[in-house]
Amino acid sequence: MHEISIESDILASNEMCAQHNRQHFIEHGVYVLNLMSGPGAGKTTLLERTIDMMKDRFRIAVIEGDVQTHADADRIAAHGVPAVQINTGGACHLDARLIENVMPRFDLDALDLLIIENVGNLVCPAEFDLGEHDKVMLLSVTEGADKPLKYPVMFHVAKALLLTKVDLLPYVDFDVQSALRDARVLNLDLQVFQLSSRAQTGFEAWCEWLEGRIKRVKSLVRA
Amino acid sequence: MHEISIESDILASNEMCAQHNRQHFIEHGVYVLNLMSGPGAGKTTLLERTIDMMKDRFRIAVIEGDVQTHADADRIAAHGVPAVQINTGGACHLDARLIENVMPRFDLDALDLLIIENVGNLVCPAEFDLGEHDKVMLLSVTEGADKPLKYPVMFHVAKALLLTKVDLLPYVDFDVQSALRDARVLNLDLQVFQLSSRAQTGFEAWCEWLEGRIKRVKSLVRA
Numbered sequence: 012m013h014e015i016s017i018e019s020d021i022l023a024s025n026e027m028c029a030q031h032n033r034q035h036f037i038e039h040g041v042y043v044l045n046l047m048s049g050p051g052a053g054k055t056t057l058l059e060r061t062i063d064m065m066k067d068r069f070r071i072a073v074i075e076g077d078v079q080t081h082a083d084a085d086r087i088a089a090h091g092v093p094a095v096q097i098n099t100g101g102a103c104h105l106d107a108r109l110i111e112n113v114m115p116r117f118d119l120d121a122l123d124l125l126i127i128e129n130v131g132n133l134v135c136p137a138e139f140d141l142g143e144h145d146k147v148m149l150l151s152v153t154e155g156a157d158k159p160l161k162y163p164v165m166f167h168v169a170k171a172l173l174l175t176k177v178d179l180l181p182y183v184d185f186d187v188q189s190a191l192r193d194a195r196v197l198n199l200d201l202q203v204f205q206l207s208s209r210a211q212t213g214f215e216a217w218c219e220w221l222e223g224r225i226k227r228v229k230s231l232v233r234a
Numbered sequence: 235m236h237e238i239s240i241e242s243d244i245l246a247s248n249e250m251c252a253q254h255n256r257q258h259f260i261e262h263g264v265y266v267l268n269l270m271s272g273p274g275a276g277k278t279t280l281l282e283r284t285i286d287m288m289k290d291r292f293r294i295a296v297i298e299g300d301v302q303t304h305a306d307a308d309r310i311a312a313h314g315v316p317a318v319q320i321n322t323g324g325a326c327h328l329d330a331r332l333i334e335n336v337m338p339r340f341d342l343d344a345l346d347l348l349i350i351e352n353v354g355n356l357v358c359p360a361e362f363d364l365g366e367h368d369k370v371m372l373l374s375v376t377e378g379a380d381k382p383l384k385y386p387v388m389f390h391v392a393k394a395l396l397l398t399k400v401d402l403l404p405y406v407d408f409d410v411q412s413a414l415r416d417a418r419v420l421n422l423d424l425q426v427f428q429l430s431s432r433a434q435t436g437f438e439a440w441c442e443w444l445e446g447r448i449k450r451v452k453s454l455v456r457a
Contacts (some may be wrong), residue, residue: 022245026361026387030386030387030390030420033386033390033419033420034419037419138249140390144422145422163253163256164249164253167253167256167363170423192454192456195454196256196257196260196454197253197256199367199368199447199450199451199454200393200423224422227422228422231415231418231419231422233415
């Protein structure tokens, strides 16, 4: 006798767990963001600046997903917010069960914003609902403008696109208008923010958007 | 030797086909809507009224999905727009390949709006991307206000919720505020329209929204 693993069961089971997570988050009034990108697009650096800009007004925590190492959680913790590292031990994406497993390590009632930094990968993370409220993706201009056509699912499921490293635009061939048009073909309502962590530009609009999302979740909490 | 069907391959293959469909639709400037609900929520009646209100200004076609019969396509065709019936022959949802197969039967350059009426089912259709631009769901007030909690995936993926048969609200126990709150917990940006096909209320706002979506797609067509 041998076992056959049917992956659709994994996806269906993940979906159920994700909906459970989402219900749990709303009960505690926590807005949850699933941050995704290819490797090196600047997720952790973005998080560091975002935390510094918002931590005086909102209670923030971070889940760091990586295949291995706890380097990113250490970087985040240095900014004074709770950070838990998940090592997937090989898997190229987080899933809802992994999030559920670490939830007891947070006091959700003491949080406004939980950011999950997914494994650096433009493919599989897009297909696994974690129970977040929004998926947000980064694309750095150094990666090239052809990415929407090559990774359509990620662009299709994202609520917002953070175009990062825009300070490097003068030095790379990246047609912003063309890339954004290709992204919007996949996602009519895609919110776009152009950011540079190095030049510290674009963060006001991004943080303002995040603040609006946090408040929207708060407005749904039952009295 | 025996064959093993891995359903994840079906979903992955569907996703690829859906992205291809979406690219195809945008090349022809057609906005595509995937209309979903449980059985008898009023999809076809909604379509009839929507077509009557919009057909003078926009070129519309419909794909009707049903397990069997061509009754719905006949109803739509009577309103003077092209309608193609897909019979799934048992399957409880449409998939991207079924849409691709019937595309040659339409002159996409002669269309502004293609509406796909999915099989009446609140579960599986939510999981199959057809390449549409928006998923829109109907919930009739006679079905009960507990549906967001029971069918979370459908509410999570829908761009808009059409609450139908609202003329019956005085005669049923349906807490609109509670249902909408539960729906928005699953989907922070859910657009909601309250409609009655019988009383002919709510159609102006719905058609105005549709018109905005059609124009957004047109704005993305390359010159």
